[in-house]
Amino acid sequence: MAKEGAGRARPGRSPVPAGRRSRPRQAEVAQLAGVSQATVSLVLSGRDEATARPISEETRRKVLQAAQTLGYVPDPAARRLAAARNNLLGVFSFTATFPTDVRHSYYPFLVGVEQEAAVQGYDLVLFTGSSAGGADAAGAGALNRVRLADGCLFLGRHAPSPELARLVRDGFPVVHLGRREDTEGVAWVGADYISASRDVVTALAEAGHRRIVLVREDDDAPASTDREHGFLDGLRAAGLPAGPAAVFRTADPHTEVTAARVRAWHEDGVTAFVAEETDTGAAWRALRAAVDAAGLRCPGEVSLAVLGSPPPDLVNEPVPMGFDIPRARLGAEAVRLLSALIAGEPTESTLVACTFRAGVSSGPPATA
Amino acid sequence: MAKEGAGRARPGRSPVPAGRRSRPRQAEVAQLAGVSQATVSLVLSGRDEATARPISEETRRKVLQAAQTLGYVPDPAARRLAAARNNLLGVFSFTATFPTDVRHSYYPFLVGVEQEAAVQGYDLVLFTGSSAGGADAAGAGALNRVRLADGCLFLGRHAPSPELARLVRDGFPVVHLGRREDTEGVAWVGADYISASRDVVTALAEAGHRRIVLVREDDDAPASTDREHGFLDGLRAAGLPAGPAAVFRTADPHTEVTAARVRAWHEDGVTAFVAEETDTGAAWRALRAAVDAAGLRCPGEVSLAVLGSPPPDLVNEPVPMGFDIPRARLGAEAVRLLSALIAGEPTESTLVACTFRAGVSSGPPATA
DNA sequence: CTCACGCGTTAATGCGTATTAGGTAATGCG
DNA sequence: CGCATTACCTAATACGCATTAACGCGTGAG
Structure with missing residues (x-):
């Protein structure tokens, strides 16, 4: 001592x-x-x-x-004690915040989070996860540590609902980065994948495509279902067939999306393909590879689009049609929402619009 | 209010x-x-x-x-006030921690920092606003917020000495990521650029090069001077001329390192070039471009090396000779040091070794 | 049967600052 | 000239936690 x-x-x-x-x-x-x-x-x-x-x-x-x-x-400690608030915002991610594997990094969000936090006069507490007892010891109260902040931002799709609900019930300000439907009362800020996906389809339809297929992975996170939802919306709005045949869902795009299959689609009248964006970018990679292997020229013979951005290691490739997720803005928006919650102001979860990206992977379909 | x-x-x-x-x-x-x-x-x-x-x-x-x-x-503030611990480590950077321009990102360090902090049972407090607010407006007390944590890690070369010294004098545990000589008493963890640079020169000398030139920028941070120091050491150790002619220093490598100049050097007997690594990678870029423009083949006619890693946007290029800075390890080491300081254990600033990278940009000199 | 003593717990403080309810001297008003 | 204001300040207290002195209660020794 x-x-x-x-x-x-x-x-x-x-x-x-x-x-x-x-x-x-x-x-x-x-x-x-x-x-x-x-x-x-x-x-x-x-x-x-x-x-x-x-x-x-x-x-x-x-x-x-x-x-x-x-x-x-x-003395900041004394000052904060007296003010009964410590100007700290928690940031909790259910994986390492700074993954070694940069693929599903939260970096782009944090850019906005940091900036807006600074503006609002908050410092950030990054909970390392182990302090919360680790994912394994995740019994009741695993998230309690976050309560030392004035409020907390949650990242990642695997946020356990009951724990979050508990925090909310206790009146602790919580904002989830990403839309949620499951957890009643949890405020969130999400990207409007539905509209963005619809816009991509609309663009393809306007270019003249009559049959469009979506390649997606086998995941039921809102981020995935929203995209499919928007995709189908877009088809219907353009008066195109939006049946089950329009969506190809597979757990393993790499082996399932083959050149043969793409060629078959093409011969069947499909002139445009859309791939979901995911952490790994597997759907998009597979699609590109298959089209390539099938010997189809893009955008000459088939048009391609991603519902999001291509994976970071493909930044040097030709820019595909799709949309950009304003991640920094999402982060900033989340902080603003959290800040309002803390101040006790009335709030509402927000959808942020994505921006359409024309790219060079799409054009009018080849006239048969 | x-x-x-x-x-x-x-x-x-x-x-x-x-x-x-x-x-x-x-x-x-x-x-x-x-x-x-x-x-x-x-x-x-x-x-x-x-x-x-x-x-x-x-x-x-x-x-x-x-x-x-x-x-x-x-409540962390109350604990602090009562002179106890929070299990909170501060992280303070003098630019945005998550810059939009990813070039001089602290990300690689943070990977190690986060991981080691988790191991040691600490959460991280990211002090924001170092970027906003302006260094002047924040003024003397800007660094003071960090006292809410048990100790604080400082990143970036622009850490104001007097402020840091003050924290140290008050017995607040402080660790700077990067070697410092100016600020008495501030503990630091740095990369051993001197040895690493010497090793690169040694490797070139052993390959047979007799005249080697260093291209560096106009900056006097320890990171730069250490590299030059090691470079010259290496020349001397190999019995090669280490006069002023061996170092080419310029504020604007892009326009000063020309094809003509490189050709002149080459005709003068210089067979290997070494570029400093900086945030922008300007020296290395300029050197590569100039050698290219001079029509010199690498590693056939001239050998090249970087004192560090090439900029991230060149990762797809052939790997140059140089060394890798173990950034994550530096981060982890810094946390360990800070943790020891907090515990009141005796400590010592640490140099961490870089690992030599042979690469493919160097070979024996062309036999005249 | 009283006293010293160990044990388990509580009342009382202190940390440095913010805030609020006064208090005192100077001033205005009639 | 007496009283209500005003203008400035100070005393007192709260903030949430850690720490320490003190208290009550058995218990075994004397």
């Missing part, structure tokens, strides 16, 4: 510590200026003018002077 | 707040468990056994149970 030394260094009652250790506090500034601690607080927090609590120029000067001389800086 | 409102939500003396808002405190846990607040503190801080202040199994059980039920978590 001798380690805690830095703390208990001032036994006496005198405002001036013996060993001239530790930084000055308001009491010392007060003594030097010949006023009370309360006055120092008033002057330094600039709260006098604001609250119609007048302080004479003379006093203000003395206090500022004294503070300057002593090099006073407020 | 109506925002502060959220704070004073509990006027009464009752430990249980009216609006079921706000996090539970020890007093509420105590009430539920039927004991006093002090007992709760003793049990939860596990300080009973340690201080020979025994608590009955029965009581301990009740308290833990109550805490669990309420989802209690200690």
Whole structure:
């Protein structure tokens, strides 16, 4: 216990510590200026003018002077304790926030989160997961640690509903990054995949395509179902067939989306393909590879599009049609929502629009 | 200033707040468990056994149970004020931690930082606003917020010495990621650029090169000077001329490192070139371009090396000779050092070795 | 049967700041 | 000149937790 030394260094009652250790506090500034601690607080927090609590120029000067001389800086812990809020926003991801495998990194979101947090005057607490007891020990209360912040942002699709619901029920401000339907009462900020996907289909339809197929993976996260939903919406809106044949769903795109299959589709009248965007980009990769292997030229013979962005390692390839998810904006929006929740203001979960990207992978269908 | 409102939500003396808002405190846990607040503190801080202040199994059980039920978590500010630990490590960068321009991202460091922090049982507090607010506006107290954490990690070369020194003087645990010589007493963890650079030169010398030129930018950060230092060391160790002619320093490599100049060097007997690694990779880019433009084959006619890694957008190019900086390890090492500082253990700043990378950009010099 | 003592728990403080309810001297008003 | 204002400040207290002095209660020794 001798380690805690830095703390208990001032036994006496005198405002001036013996060993001239530790930084000055308001009491010392007060003594030097010949006023009370309360006055120092008033002057330094600039709260006098604001609250119609007048302080004479003379006093203000003395206090500022004294503070300057002593090099006073407020203790953030004390300040936050007194304010009953600590200006901390939690960020909790159910995998490492900084994965070594950069594929499903939260980086783009964090860009916006950090920026907006700074604007709102918050610092961020990144919960490392182990502190919360690890995913395994995830019994009741695994997420309790996040309560040390004023509110918390959750990332990732695997957020356990009951735990989140518990936090919400206790009145703890929570925002989930990504749309949720399952957890009642959890606020969220999501990308509008439905509209964005519909727009892509519309663009293809307007270019003249009559048969379009969606290649998607075998996942039921809202991010996936929303895309399919929007895709089918788009077909119907264009008066195109939106039956089951329009969607090809597979757990293993790499082996299931073959050149033969693509060729068959093409001969059957399909002139455009759309792939879902996922962490791995498997659907898009498979589709591209298959089209290539089938010897079909793009966008000459078939048009392609991604419902999102291509995986980062393909940035140097020709830009495909699709849409861009404004990740930084999503992050910022989430922080804004959380901030409002904390302030007790009325709030509403938000959908953020994606921006259509024409790209060069699509054109009019080859005239038969 | 109506925002502060959220704070004073509990006027009464009752430990249980009216609006079921706000996090539970020890007093509420105590009430539920039927004991006093002090007992709760003793049990939860596990300080009973340690201080020979025994608590009955029965009581301990009740308290833990109550805490669990309420989802209690200690208020970090209050803990700090009471001179205890938070299990919070600060991370402070002097530019945005998550820059939009990914070039000088701290991401690779953070990977290690996060992981090691998790191992050591810490959560991370990302102090924002270093970018916003402006260094001036934030002023003297800008770094002060970090005192909320148990210790703080600083990233970036622009850390203001006096502020850091002050923290150190006050006994606050601080670790800087990157070697420092200027600030007395600040612990740091850095990469051993000197040895790594020397090794590169040694490798070239052993391959038979007699004249080697270093292209570097106009910057005096330790990261740059260390590399030059190691470069010259390597030349001397190999018995090669290490005069001023061996180093070409320019503020604008792009226009100064021309094909003509490279050709001149080559005709003058220079068979190998080494470029410094920087944020932008300007030196390396310029060197490559110039050699290319001069029509010199690499590694046939000239050998090339980077003192570090090539910029991320060139990952698909042939791997150049150089060395890899173990960034994640540096991050982890920094956390370990900080953790030791906090624990009051004796510590020492550390240099971490880089790993040599043979690459394919170097070979024996063309026999004249 | 009283006293010292170990044990388990609580009451009382302190940490540094913000805030609020006064208090005091100077001023205005009639 | 007495009282109500005003203008400035200070005393007191809360914030949530850690810590320490003190208290009540058996119990075994004397």
